[in-house]
Amino acid sequence: xxxxxxxxxxxxxxxxxxxxxxxxxxxxxxxxxxxxxxxxxxxxxxxxxxxxxxxxxxxxxxxxxxxxxxxxxxxxxxxxxxxxxxxxxxxxxxxxxxxxxxxxxxxxxxxxxxxxxxxxxxxxxxxxxxxxxxxxxxxxxxxxxxxxxxxxxxxxxxxxxxxxxxxxxxxxxxxxxxxxxxxxxxxxxxxxxxxxxxxxxxxxxxxxxxxxxxxxxxxxxxxxxxxxxxxxxxxxxxxxxxxxxxxxxxxxxxxxxxxxxxxxxxxxxxxxxxxxxxxxxxxxxxxxxxxxxxxxxxxxxxxxxxxxxxxxxxxxxxxxxxxxxxxxxxxxxxxxxxxxxxxxxxxxxx
Numbered sequence: 373x374x375x376x377x378x379x380x381x382x383x384x385x386x387x388x389x390x391x392x393x394x395x396x397x398x399x400x401x402x403x404x405x406x407x408x409x410x411x412x413x414x415x416x417x418x419x420x421x422x423x424x425x426x427x428x429x430x431x432x433x434x435x436x437x438x439x440x441x442x443x444x445x446x447x448x449x450x451x452x453x454x455x456x457x458x459x460x461x462x463x464x465x466x467x468x469x470x471x472x473x474x475x476x477x478x479x480x481x482x483x484x485x486x487x488x489x490x491x492x493x494x495x496x497x498x499x500x501x502x503x504x505x506x507x508x509x510x511x512x513x514x515x516x517x518x519x520x521x522x523x524x525x526x527x528x529x530x531x532x533x534x535x536x537x538x539x540x541x542x543x544x545x546x547x548x549x550x551x552x553x554x555x556x557x558x559x560x561x562x563x564x565x566x567x568x569x570x571x572x573x574x575x576x577x578x579x580x581x582x583x584x585x586x587x588x589x590x591x592x593x594x595x596x597x598x599x600x601x602x603x604x605x606x607x608x609x610x611x612x613x614x615x616x617x618x619x620x621x622x623x624x625x626x627x628x629x630x631x632x633x634x635x636x637x638x639x640x641x642x643x644x645x646x647x648x649x650x651x652x653x654x655x656x657x658x659x660x661x662x663x664x665x666x667x668x669x670x671x672x673x674x675x676x677x678x679x680x681x682x683x684x685x686x687x688x689x690x691x692x693x694x695x696x697x698x699x700x701x702x703x704x705x706x707x708x709x710x711x712x713x714x715x716x717x718x719x720x721x722x
Contacts (some may be wrong), residue, residue: 377412378483380538383467386487387545388527388534390494393454394434396525397465400535401427409535416701417471418535441520450498454491462491482545490545497552498523513537555631586610591630594648598641599632602650610634613691613700615684617642618670621677623651632673633698638673640682653680662699669695 405408405422420426440450452546466487470480505515535542586599586606588596615631617623620640627649629642637654658674668685669692684695 376542377538378414378470380540380542381415381534382469382483382487383490384530384534384538384541384543385465385469386462387494388452388531388546389458389465390491391498391523392434392437392527393461394430394437395456395524396531397421397430397461398427398434399528399531400465401430403532403535406596407695409532411535412538414473415469417468417473418465421465421469423707438520438524441523442517444516447502447516447520449501451495451502455495455499458495459488459491463488490549493549494552497549497555500552500557501555505654533583553677586612586632586634588612592643595630597625598650599630599639600650602636602639602641602652604632604639608634611694613684613695615640615671615682617651617684619650619678620653620680620682621675622650623649631684631700633695635702638671638682639682660699661703671695671699 380498383402400418401421401423404411404419405427419553421430431649437450443510455692463484466484467480470483475483492628500520502516505519513711530541530544534601535546586608588599588604588606591599591612599612604612612630613633616626616628617640619625623640623642627642627644629640629649632639632641636656637652638660640651640653653673653675655673657676660671661671662674665683668683671682671684673680
Protein backbone atom coordinates (compact mmCIF):
# COMPACT_ATOMS: atom_id res chain seq x y z
CA UNK A 373 0.00 0.00 0.00
CA UNK A 374 2.91 2.34 0.71
CA UNK A 375 4.13 1.91 -2.86
CA UNK A 376 0.66 2.61 -4.27
CA UNK A 377 0.41 5.72 -2.10
CA UNK A 378 3.78 6.97 -3.35
CA UNK A 379 2.86 6.33 -6.99
CA UNK A 380 -0.66 7.74 -6.63
CA UNK A 381 0.54 11.01 -5.13
CA UNK A 382 3.58 11.62 -7.31
CA UNK A 383 2.03 10.48 -10.59
CA UNK A 384 -1.23 12.29 -9.80
CA UNK A 385 0.64 15.56 -9.38
CA UNK A 386 2.70 14.76 -12.49
CA UNK A 387 -0.48 14.16 -14.47
CA UNK A 388 -1.98 17.52 -13.49
CA UNK A 389 1.37 19.25 -14.10
CA UNK A 390 1.07 18.19 -17.73
CA UNK A 391 -2.26 20.01 -17.89
CA UNK A 392 -1.26 23.08 -15.89
CA UNK A 393 1.98 23.11 -13.90
CA UNK A 394 1.32 26.37 -12.09
CA UNK A 395 -2.21 25.41 -11.04
CA UNK A 396 -0.81 22.14 -9.66
CA UNK A 397 1.80 23.92 -7.54
CA UNK A 398 -0.68 26.58 -6.43
CA UNK A 399 -3.51 24.29 -5.33
CA UNK A 400 -1.14 21.77 -3.71
CA UNK A 401 0.57 24.51 -1.74
CA UNK A 402 -2.73 26.06 -0.67
CA UNK A 403 -4.17 22.67 0.32
CA UNK A 404 -1.18 22.03 2.58
CA UNK A 405 -0.95 25.53 4.00
CA UNK A 406 -4.66 25.84 4.79
CA UNK A 407 -4.92 22.31 6.13
CA UNK A 408 -7.38 21.06 3.55
CA UNK A 409 -5.52 17.75 3.29
CA UNK A 410 -2.91 15.88 5.29
CA UNK A 411 0.30 14.92 3.52
CA UNK A 412 0.84 11.15 3.17
CA UNK A 413 3.55 9.72 5.47
CA UNK A 414 6.99 10.15 3.95
CA UNK A 415 5.92 12.89 1.55
CA UNK A 416 6.26 15.76 3.98
CA UNK A 417 8.69 17.38 1.55
CA UNK A 418 5.67 18.68 -0.36
CA UNK A 419 5.24 21.13 2.47
CA UNK A 420 7.81 23.28 0.64
CA UNK A 421 5.08 24.14 -1.88
CA UNK A 422 3.17 25.90 0.89
CA UNK A 423 5.86 28.57 1.33
CA UNK A 424 4.48 32.08 0.64
CA UNK A 425 7.16 32.78 -1.98
CA UNK A 426 6.29 29.60 -3.89
CA UNK A 427 2.57 30.37 -3.71
CA UNK A 428 3.11 33.94 -4.92
CA UNK A 429 5.19 32.93 -7.95
CA UNK A 430 2.87 30.04 -8.81
CA UNK A 431 -0.16 32.33 -8.53
CA UNK A 432 1.32 34.98 -10.83
CA UNK A 433 2.38 32.41 -13.43
CA UNK A 434 -1.02 30.74 -13.25
CA UNK A 435 -2.70 34.07 -14.09
CA UNK A 436 -0.39 34.49 -17.09
CA UNK A 437 -1.12 30.96 -18.29
CA UNK A 438 -4.85 31.40 -17.69
CA UNK A 439 -4.88 34.40 -20.04
CA UNK A 440 -2.49 32.98 -22.65
CA UNK A 441 -4.33 29.66 -22.78
CA UNK A 442 -7.58 31.33 -23.80
CA UNK A 443 -6.19 33.08 -26.88
CA UNK A 444 -6.21 31.05 -30.14
CA UNK A 445 -2.72 30.46 -31.60
CA UNK A 446 -1.10 31.86 -28.45
CA UNK A 447 -2.15 28.69 -26.62
CA UNK A 448 -0.24 26.56 -29.15
CA UNK A 449 2.92 28.66 -28.74
CA UNK A 450 2.54 28.41 -24.96
CA UNK A 451 2.28 24.61 -25.22
CA UNK A 452 5.41 24.43 -27.39
CA UNK A 453 7.41 26.40 -24.81
CA UNK A 454 6.07 24.27 -21.95
CA UNK A 455 6.99 21.02 -23.65
CA UNK A 456 10.20 21.31 -21.62
CA UNK A 457 8.96 23.32 -18.64
CA UNK A 458 6.16 21.01 -17.49
CA UNK A 459 8.14 17.73 -17.35
CA UNK A 460 11.02 19.47 -15.55
CA UNK A 461 8.56 20.99 -13.11
CA UNK A 462 7.01 17.58 -12.43
CA UNK A 463 10.43 16.05 -11.81
CA UNK A 464 11.21 18.86 -9.36
CA UNK A 465 7.88 18.35 -7.52
CA UNK A 466 8.51 14.61 -7.27
CA UNK A 467 12.07 15.10 -6.09
CA UNK A 468 10.81 17.54 -3.45
CA UNK A 469 8.13 15.08 -2.35
CA UNK A 470 10.50 12.14 -1.79
CA UNK A 471 13.43 14.16 -0.45
CA UNK A 472 12.68 13.07 3.11
CA UNK A 473 12.15 9.39 2.36
CA UNK A 474 15.81 8.45 1.83
CA UNK A 475 14.93 6.33 -1.18
CA UNK A 476 17.85 4.48 -2.78
CA UNK A 477 18.91 5.92 -6.14
CA UNK A 478 17.85 2.68 -7.83
CA UNK A 479 14.26 3.62 -6.93
CA UNK A 480 14.45 7.41 -6.90
CA UNK A 481 15.81 7.81 -10.43
CA UNK A 482 13.17 5.57 -12.08
CA UNK A 483 10.45 7.38 -10.11
CA UNK A 484 11.68 10.76 -11.35
CA UNK A 485 11.83 9.48 -14.93
CA UNK A 486 8.34 8.05 -14.60
CA UNK A 487 7.02 11.36 -13.27
CA UNK A 488 8.56 13.27 -16.17
CA UNK A 489 7.21 10.72 -18.65
CA UNK A 490 3.66 10.96 -17.29
CA UNK A 491 3.79 14.75 -17.48
CA UNK A 492 5.13 14.70 -21.02
CA UNK A 493 2.41 12.25 -22.06
CA UNK A 494 -0.30 14.40 -20.48
CA UNK A 495 1.16 17.50 -22.11
CA UNK A 496 1.21 15.78 -25.52
CA UNK A 497 -2.41 14.72 -25.11
CA UNK A 498 -3.42 18.23 -24.04
CA UNK A 499 -1.61 19.82 -26.99
CA UNK A 500 -3.04 17.20 -29.36
CA UNK A 501 -6.56 17.91 -28.15
CA UNK A 502 -6.04 21.63 -28.72
CA UNK A 503 -4.71 21.02 -32.23
CA UNK A 504 -7.64 18.75 -33.00
CA UNK A 505 -10.06 21.42 -31.81
CA UNK A 506 -8.34 24.13 -33.88
CA UNK A 507 -8.03 21.95 -36.98
CA UNK A 508 -11.71 21.05 -37.07
CA UNK A 509 -12.80 24.67 -36.64
CA UNK A 510 -14.33 24.01 -33.21
CA UNK A 511 -12.36 26.90 -31.70
CA UNK A 512 -14.57 29.29 -33.64
CA UNK A 513 -17.41 28.03 -31.42
CA UNK A 514 -15.41 28.52 -28.23
CA UNK A 515 -14.19 24.93 -27.85
CA UNK A 516 -10.61 26.09 -27.18
CA UNK A 517 -11.69 28.20 -24.21
CA UNK A 518 -13.91 25.39 -22.96
CA UNK A 519 -11.03 22.91 -23.09
CA UNK A 520 -8.78 25.35 -21.26
CA UNK A 521 -11.31 25.78 -18.46
CA UNK A 522 -11.80 22.01 -18.26
CA UNK A 523 -8.04 21.51 -17.93
CA UNK A 524 -7.89 24.05 -15.10
CA UNK A 525 -10.77 22.36 -13.30
CA UNK A 526 -9.07 18.97 -13.68
CA UNK A 527 -5.79 20.31 -12.29
CA UNK A 528 -7.48 21.96 -9.30
CA UNK A 529 -9.50 18.80 -8.61
CA UNK A 530 -7.01 15.98 -9.14
CA UNK A 531 -4.03 17.56 -7.34
CA UNK A 532 -5.72 17.63 -3.88
CA UNK A 533 -7.16 14.17 -4.62
CA UNK A 534 -3.60 12.91 -5.13
CA UNK A 535 -2.82 13.91 -1.52
CA UNK A 536 -6.04 12.72 0.09
CA UNK A 537 -6.74 9.55 -1.94
CA UNK A 538 -3.57 8.43 -3.75
CA UNK A 539 -4.81 5.00 -4.84
CA UNK A 540 -8.00 6.39 -6.41
CA UNK A 541 -5.89 9.05 -8.11
CA UNK A 542 -3.63 6.39 -9.60
CA UNK A 543 -6.66 4.81 -11.28
CA UNK A 544 -7.73 8.22 -12.61
CA UNK A 545 -4.24 8.81 -14.01
CA UNK A 546 -4.16 5.47 -15.83
CA UNK A 547 -7.59 6.07 -17.37
CA UNK A 548 -6.68 9.65 -18.28
CA UNK A 549 -3.44 8.62 -19.98
CA UNK A 550 -5.33 6.05 -22.01
CA UNK A 551 -7.81 8.64 -23.25
CA UNK A 552 -5.10 11.19 -24.02
CA UNK A 553 -3.14 8.52 -25.87
CA UNK A 554 -6.03 8.30 -28.34
CA UNK A 555 -6.21 12.06 -28.94
CA UNK A 556 -2.50 12.89 -29.20
CA UNK A 557 -1.90 11.09 -32.56
CA UNK A 558 -4.91 12.88 -34.06
CA UNK A 559 -3.49 16.25 -33.06
CA UNK A 560 -0.09 15.31 -34.48
CA UNK A 561 -1.67 14.44 -37.82
CA UNK A 562 -3.49 17.77 -37.87
CA UNK A 563 -0.26 19.59 -37.10
CA UNK A 564 1.45 17.86 -40.05
CA UNK A 565 -1.53 18.81 -42.22
CA UNK A 566 -1.14 22.47 -41.34
CA UNK A 567 2.62 22.40 -41.93
CA UNK A 568 2.12 20.74 -45.33
CA UNK A 569 -0.52 23.31 -46.27
CA UNK A 570 1.70 26.21 -45.20
CA UNK A 571 4.61 24.79 -47.21
CA UNK A 572 2.36 24.44 -50.24
CA UNK A 573 1.16 28.02 -49.83
CA UNK A 574 4.70 29.33 -49.58
CA UNK A 575 5.77 27.57 -52.76
CA UNK A 576 2.79 28.40 -54.96
CA UNK A 577 2.00 31.82 -53.53
CA UNK A 578 5.49 33.27 -53.12
CA UNK A 579 7.76 31.16 -55.32
CA UNK A 580 5.91 29.80 -58.35
CA UNK A 581 2.92 32.19 -58.02
CA UNK A 582 0.71 29.70 -59.87
CA UNK A 583 -1.11 26.46 -59.25
CA UNK A 584 0.69 23.33 -60.45
CA UNK A 585 -2.28 21.43 -61.91
CA UNK A 586 -1.20 17.80 -61.79
CA UNK A 587 2.50 18.60 -61.56
CA UNK A 588 3.92 16.28 -58.88
CA UNK A 589 7.51 17.52 -58.90
CA UNK A 590 7.02 19.41 -55.63
CA UNK A 591 5.61 16.38 -53.77
CA UNK A 592 7.46 13.79 -51.65
CA UNK A 593 8.77 10.93 -53.80
CA UNK A 594 6.60 8.20 -52.18
CA UNK A 595 3.49 10.29 -52.91
CA UNK A 596 4.63 10.87 -56.51
CA UNK A 597 5.05 7.11 -57.03
CA UNK A 598 1.68 6.42 -55.43
CA UNK A 599 -0.04 8.90 -57.74
CA UNK A 600 1.73 7.45 -60.79
CA UNK A 601 0.62 3.92 -59.87
CA UNK A 602 -2.96 5.17 -59.66
CA UNK A 603 -3.17 6.93 -63.00
CA UNK A 604 -2.37 10.53 -62.01
CA UNK A 605 -0.37 11.79 -64.98
CA UNK A 606 1.38 15.18 -64.96
CA UNK A 607 0.15 17.57 -67.62
CA UNK A 608 -3.38 16.21 -67.80
CA UNK A 609 -6.53 17.94 -66.57
CA UNK A 610 -6.86 18.12 -62.79
CA UNK A 611 -5.64 19.69 -59.58
CA UNK A 612 -3.47 18.58 -56.65
CA UNK A 613 -3.91 20.20 -53.23
CA UNK A 614 -2.78 19.37 -49.68
CA UNK A 615 -5.57 18.06 -47.49
CA UNK A 616 -6.30 15.84 -44.54
CA UNK A 617 -8.83 13.04 -44.27
CA UNK A 618 -11.82 13.68 -42.04
CA UNK A 619 -13.21 10.29 -43.03
CA UNK A 620 -12.13 7.83 -45.71
CA UNK A 621 -12.37 4.02 -45.59
CA UNK A 622 -8.91 2.49 -45.30
CA UNK A 623 -7.15 5.67 -44.12
CA UNK A 624 -6.61 6.68 -40.45
CA UNK A 625 -8.75 9.64 -39.47
CA UNK A 626 -7.15 13.07 -39.94
CA UNK A 627 -4.17 11.73 -41.88
CA UNK A 628 -2.40 14.54 -43.78
CA UNK A 629 -1.58 14.07 -47.44
CA UNK A 630 -2.41 15.24 -50.95
CA UNK A 631 -5.57 14.90 -53.06
CA UNK A 632 -5.38 14.67 -56.83
CA UNK A 633 -8.71 15.71 -58.37
CA UNK A 634 -8.94 14.21 -61.86
CA UNK A 635 -11.82 13.56 -64.27
CA UNK A 636 -13.97 10.85 -62.75
CA UNK A 637 -12.68 10.85 -59.21
CA UNK A 638 -9.93 11.60 -56.73
CA UNK A 639 -6.79 9.93 -55.43
CA UNK A 640 -5.55 10.56 -51.90
CA UNK A 641 -1.97 9.67 -50.92
CA UNK A 642 -0.21 10.13 -47.59
CA UNK A 643 3.03 8.96 -46.03
CA UNK A 644 2.88 6.71 -42.97
CA UNK A 645 5.61 5.39 -40.70
CA UNK A 646 6.44 2.38 -42.87
CA UNK A 647 4.38 2.76 -46.02
CA UNK A 648 2.47 5.14 -48.23
CA UNK A 649 -1.30 4.84 -48.02
CA UNK A 650 -3.44 5.39 -51.10
CA UNK A 651 -7.21 5.58 -51.47
CA UNK A 652 -9.26 6.15 -54.60
CA UNK A 653 -12.73 7.62 -54.82
CA UNK A 654 -14.89 7.39 -57.95
CA UNK A 655 -17.53 10.02 -58.66
CA UNK A 656 -19.63 7.24 -60.19
CA UNK A 657 -20.48 6.23 -56.62
CA UNK A 658 -21.80 9.71 -55.84
CA UNK A 659 -21.31 13.25 -57.08
CA UNK A 660 -18.77 15.34 -55.12
CA UNK A 661 -20.07 18.12 -52.86
CA UNK A 662 -17.87 21.07 -51.87
CA UNK A 663 -18.75 22.90 -48.65
CA UNK A 664 -17.05 26.15 -47.53
CA UNK A 665 -15.90 26.21 -43.91
CA UNK A 666 -14.13 28.65 -41.59
CA UNK A 667 -10.81 26.82 -42.04
CA UNK A 668 -11.13 26.10 -45.77
CA UNK A 669 -13.32 23.63 -47.65
CA UNK A 670 -14.83 20.19 -47.10
CA UNK A 671 -15.10 17.87 -50.10
CA UNK A 672 -17.55 15.03 -49.58
CA UNK A 673 -18.49 12.05 -51.72
CA UNK A 674 -20.01 8.61 -51.23
CA UNK A 675 -18.10 5.37 -51.50
CA UNK A 676 -19.37 1.78 -51.24
CA UNK A 677 -17.83 1.58 -47.75
CA UNK A 678 -18.97 4.94 -46.40
CA UNK A 679 -18.57 8.68 -46.84
CA UNK A 680 -15.27 10.19 -47.96
CA UNK A 681 -14.53 13.66 -46.57
CA UNK A 682 -11.42 15.70 -47.37
CA UNK A 683 -10.58 18.98 -45.63
CA UNK A 684 -8.52 21.62 -47.46
CA UNK A 685 -6.81 24.46 -45.54
CA UNK A 686 -5.60 27.13 -45.71
CA UNK A 687 -6.38 28.27 -49.27
CA UNK A 688 -5.62 31.45 -51.15
CA UNK A 689 -8.37 32.94 -53.31
CA UNK A 690 -6.93 31.47 -56.58
CA UNK A 691 -6.65 28.02 -54.96
CA UNK A 692 -10.21 28.21 -53.66
CA UNK A 693 -11.51 29.30 -57.05
CA UNK A 694 -9.62 26.49 -58.81
CA UNK A 695 -11.00 23.97 -56.34
CA UNK A 696 -14.54 25.25 -56.84
CA UNK A 697 -14.21 25.09 -60.65
CA UNK A 698 -12.76 21.59 -60.58
CA UNK A 699 -15.45 20.17 -58.30
CA UNK A 700 -18.27 22.03 -60.10
CA UNK A 701 -17.15 20.54 -63.40
CA UNK A 702 -17.36 17.03 -61.98
CA UNK A 703 -20.61 17.64 -60.09
CA UNK A 704 -22.45 19.18 -63.06
CA UNK A 705 -21.04 17.13 -65.90
CA UNK A 706 -21.36 13.41 -66.69
CA UNK A 707 -19.34 11.06 -64.57
CA UNK A 708 -16.22 10.03 -66.44
CA UNK A 709 -14.40 7.35 -64.46
CA UNK A 710 -11.04 6.61 -65.98
CA UNK A 711 -9.12 3.33 -65.95
CA UNK A 712 -7.49 4.21 -62.62
CA UNK A 713 -10.79 4.22 -60.75
CA UNK A 714 -12.56 1.14 -59.49
CA UNK A 715 -15.75 1.04 -57.49
CA UNK A 716 -13.97 0.75 -54.18
CA UNK A 717 -11.25 2.75 -52.51
CA UNK A 718 -8.12 0.72 -52.01
CA UNK A 719 -4.92 0.93 -50.02
CA UNK A 720 -1.56 0.35 -51.73
CA UNK A 721 2.00 0.09 -50.59
CA UNK A 722 4.78 1.97 -52.36
